Amino acid sequence: MELVFAASSLTNFTQALVKAIALGSIYAIIALGFVLIFKATQTVNFAHGAIGMAGALFLSILVVNEGLPLLPWGNPLANLPGPDWVTWFVNFAFALVLTAILGLIIERLAIRPMIGEPLFAVAVITLGLEIMIRIFATDAVEVSTRALAVPWGSRGFQVGNTGIAWSYVAAVIAALVAFVGTYLFFRTRTGVAMRAVAFDQEAAMAQGVSVGRVFAIAWAAGAALAAVGGIFASMSPWPPAGAVSAEGSFIAFRAFPAVILGGLDSVVGALVGGFIIGFAEIFAGEYLSHLSDTLGAGYQQVVPYVVMLIGLLIRPYGIFGTPEIRRV
């Protein structure tokens, strides 16, 4: 069913609420991947958005072009028996695996050699990686926009006068799965190892935890989560409108405020921060639109940064972040 967005003030509110929950979920997913990487490896990953965009691009190449990214062969999983959505979900998982491999390569080549170096140097390395990945990815999408062939397209359903796109529902479910999955993962043996490394690398090493393996797992998981965020952010009702675009990598830059607001090293913070930023962006877009002459077009996209600046001045380490203990 095609969506109809209604115009009375109450439905405006519920409509904005639905959108905010969905956008908040996407921000939360991106923030979660970021936090996982930061917690385990102390790396601020500026390449997160570019990796997410690469993930969305991988999916597009897999399902639309029926090929493999950067390889000359066709995609063996492109035409599975059964309904279309089975093929799509299998390829979705395949794209996540490919992105996780990308994360592993980055970790091995660029992050592992930097263990023990200043944190800022590692952060700048990820900035360099961001440029490289984004240029490659942008070049692949700039000339011909690439669709994602999402099974539910831009369809949705109505509750009263409020239109709810299936993409919104999917984003919320994805966020639920991601956070519950992380919660359960932290209770497994590997998860405990990761928490130990996050708490104290040397002590974890002394207990026999393979820190290198934890680094690799964190980057693989973080990259896969970035891809989930990138894919859901590129679906139809959102501004890039159902296609992978160069703008896509900037959604992660808008997710940074979510991370910072929640606290760089807090999983709960990623969830809360993501929703705060999502709500702030959507509601500011809805209820300040009469001021858009003064605020300038597209002002809602900078709302996250404003919220972040205010939040940080009140709580310098975010809402749930661990304050750094400063000793002489």
Place this chain on the structure above:
Amino acid sequence: MTLAEAGPKWGRPRFFTSYRTETAIFPSWSQRIAVALFLLVLVLMPFDLPVISQLPFVRFLGDDVWLRIVNSVLIFAIAAVGLNLLLGVAGQVSLGHAFFMGVGAYAAVVLGSESTGGSLWGWGLPIWIWLPGAGIAAALAGIIVAPAAVRVRGLYLAIVTLGLVFLGLHMGRMFDFIAGPAGLGRRWPTFDIRLWKEETPLVDMSSGGRWLWFDVSKNAKIYFLLLLLTVVLTLIAKNLARSRTGRALEAIRDRDVAAEIMGVPEARYKLIAFAISSFYAGVAGALLAAFAVQSSPENWNLLLSVEIIAIVLIGGAGTASGALLGAVFVILTPNFVEEVTHWLASQEDAGGPIGFIAGAVLTSGQSGGAIATGTTSPGWPLSVFDWNQVLYGFLIVIFLIFEPLGLYGLWVRIRNYWKGWPFSY
């Protein structure tokens, strides 16, 4: 002369016999003479002089096309020297330098440009007002941001300043009476030196002319102005780094709590660091925009910030000479790649011995090589411009992994190798 006063005359770098020589800007005579000679070559470079124009590298740079590129090297060097004060000396991470450069550029355009048609602001003031004005406006922006750096530390600060860039980009869209229409921007004032708003400028910088016995092009004139500014601003930065302020900033960089306990007021010195660094950024931003003649708000983006951080880190953080080296390296590399690509393309057409390598690397169509010779490239072969950006990223990664001290570190290694020559130590 007592031993304490005697400095190293010629040799042994980092071998000091007095505090005075240790804090000198140029401690040894060999350094002083080298710098003086280097400056002399730089000043004589654009002229068609018998000896200078025959030096292999210099001859090539004195060309008018290359002078444009050398000019942008100088502008980026000013910005990098400024960022180095903040990043290398004071240890404060800032991804927001593009924002401060933008503030400077727009202060310059409001002060220096004529207001056109009443829709754009501009007072048409001369360069000796708009250039310092740009620096001061940016410094004020830095002073506003600095308190955040006291409250927010390390990587959190990096992301806050990143947010600043995006806020700045939006402000460019918001204030279109300053920035001009989106995507198009507006024209910056020329470098003409006037006393006030008189018709004929004191020094005409927008066309070539004749000085004494030499023809000087427009770019050569701009080059002298930029060279003077770069030398003066670099010396000021170097001098600042060895002053009381510089020592305080270094103390904050090394351990902020310890510095505070020793009586260094952290908030005040961070404010000073941000203000001075932003002043440099503002001046560089104004010069960059004026040099580009026309600029739109989208140009003051994250990539510019990363470019300047790349210059500082590739050159070697903490040293002014590193920032200069980095600017030369980072700005010249893309042009070098471009030249090589053109050369390869010509080889391919001529069918020379390199022709088949060129054929494998270059492409003008959909597939085949890695570099597309066209300006816009379809699909995977990247255009030269894109390759340059990838190269930026790659250089940052490679330098930080293999030589964290940057080009300056490489130089120190070479120097140390030859220090005891012909003995191994």
